[in-house]
Amino acid sequence: MRRFIPVFATFAVLIALFATASGMYERFFTARVIANLFSDNAFLGITAIGMTFVILSGGIDLSVGAVLAFTMTFIASMITDHSWHPLVAIPTALIIGTVFGGTMGFLIQRYELPPFLVTLAGMFFARGMAFMVSSESISIEHDFYTALQDLKIVVGPKAKLKIGAVIFLAVLALAIFVAHWTPFGRNIYAIGGNESSARLMGLPVASTKMLIYALNGFCSALAGAVATLYMGSGNPAMGVGLELDAIAAVVIGGTLLTGGVGFVAGTLGGVLIFGTIQSALIFDGRLNSWWLRIAISVLLLIFILLQRQLSRFTKTSRT
């Protein structure tokens, strides 16, 4: 099955990286490190999952990092400065994120605007709004919030999944389900594969496109909420460049940037590759942390070359 090759490649790279790091560093291959991979990369993972849907549909969303920053600042400010209960602040933030994404989707769909530019505008707007809420980092002081942060599932000796990791895994499972077992998910693949065909086949292209961006807005906001739980504060300068990390994770996960081809599970692989390299660098301690970027750049290139070869192969091997 040729379409699974990129995903296999992603997990092969992940396993190879993890095995290498386990060979080089003592106590790398432990349940604790693996559990932390999920906890530490939860918010990248959640945005990358939302981004997977956008890219599968043939679109792009540059606003995710800024929406995350806005959500973080909004939640922190509402709880600390305005004494909202977290159970009010977080859902409100999620609604704002969803509406924001849906609005961008509406503009893209209704006026046939390029997603790159609409979401670029969205990125500036959300970043600006984050700094309007607060120009500085706000730490969150609330008993209920601290209790949330302390929630964890023990999965092994000294290994626990924090609430962020649990949310990440839940979102992952739900996303895989939506992508493969719902008409909405299949329509996304169809739109990304061939939008004019999708339209002629009578699929609800307009509403699906809007929903995709709304869903991604929701994911960005949820990632923001998870990030506040992870850091205990809201910072308007957070998540600069996060959108690009998310795109990289999706592409390394085997999703075609032109849409129509890819798997949510692949994105998990992409995110874990990010996390593994980062953990290895921390374990090493001597290497500059910017090696992460260099390693990602190489992987990214390899994966787009692989995709190119595969699509050539598909076209020349018609029988």
Add this chain to the structure above:
Amino acid sequence: MADALLALREIRKEFPGVVALDKVDFNLHAGEVHAVMGENGAGKSTLIKVITGVYPRDAGSMELDGKSLHPRSTLEAEAAGISTVYQEVNLVGTLSVAENILLGRQPRKFGIIRWDETRRLAEKALARLGLELDLSRQLDSCSMAIQQMVAIARALDINARVLILDEPTSSLDEQETAALFKVMRQLRDEGLAILFVTHFLDQVHEISDRITVLRNGALVGEYKTVELTRMQLIGKMLGREPEALQDKSTGSKWAAETRDEILRGEGIGRKGSVHPLDLSVRRGEVVGLGGLLGSGRTETARLLFGIDAPDSGRVQIDGQAKSLNHPRKAIANGLAFCSEDRKGEGIIPNLSLRENLILAMQASRGPVRLLPSAEQEQLCAHYIDALNIKTPNAATPICNLSGGNQQKVLLARWLAMQPRLIILDEPARGIDVGAKAEIEKLVRSLREKGMAVVFISSELEEVVHTCDRVAVMRDRRKVGELSGEEITEQRIMDLMAHHE
């Protein structure tokens, strides 16, 4: 005769400045294959678009099974039982065969897609066409013919009673076409009403029961296929006696001994593309490359023009060894190449006729020295006149011209370079009979002027009419060469079919 399943009366459709359809009647019965014929611009596509709800009609009535019908979209037409399969298959290539058949209508339970049921239904839909396919195969990796069948399976699965096939065979080879026709006959016998549009005249007689001919947006008439000979049909389509088509090739005025060899390829080939072959083209000669689609004709042309570099053999131009590993070198040596893929490799749709025409000339001058506008105008005026290009003026975007006229502009683009050898790959594909005849005539006149032509065509008739010599290809090999009187449809087919 029983009442028609689909009956159109006095349909009128106007576009700004043009009456595309004027008082057109059309009757489609259950259990028949009905061909709609006409030159480009006759109103075939408009008629189909009115039936499928793409365009609303301005006047007239349309009844399906006695009930008045006003489809406002393809979806509404589909819901009423009218499905269309287009020339360019409108499916999603990145998805599986099964999913393409049921996309948007997947069986679900509590909103969850039931994949086992989806596959079962897809299997059933394909079985109706006598097909057994790997259901999970990505559609892109299937041949055009299979994709076409999948599109038909999808159309039928939407409970179609009327199936419209818009030039379904233009990208199929003969075997694939035969397979499609088999399916069409079977569906007809099951009582489906099939509307069939094609440019291939022999196919019309092979498959259709009745023919409706349109010309300039008006109905010429409805005929039983058996009562209309091919020549009569052409006459009806053109509205005149098609003497151009009967005009046989008379042989070049250039005597064989005085013809210098312009291009000579010895053992040129490329792994995975074409087996090594010899080919020579002389001044004032039309050399045909015959063979089925995919037999290596286009691939050979691409080698000659340096689009794909040959990995074996030698090429001589005027007796001197040359390495043509890039189109630029081929152009510098006086070669020109008109691609078969008019939309993909030929025209630039949003540019004007003028800009499209001067493209190759401008490219050869480099990016800085612009062709003087007076010269541009003169070139355009010359070729619009010489090739009889029908256009309001040279500034018209080329996408507004008909297929035949686009093809002429492409020809003009290369003729303006004054090449000594021009490769024409399927110059007459998808254009109407009149334009075809004109292009054949043009090829002959180029030959009289001493130009060498490599002519690629799937239509044997065209090859026989035009060529002085024919190299016949099969399975990416040259399997024989015919010249002069030897060139007959029968001899070419024999070579295409047998090992001898």
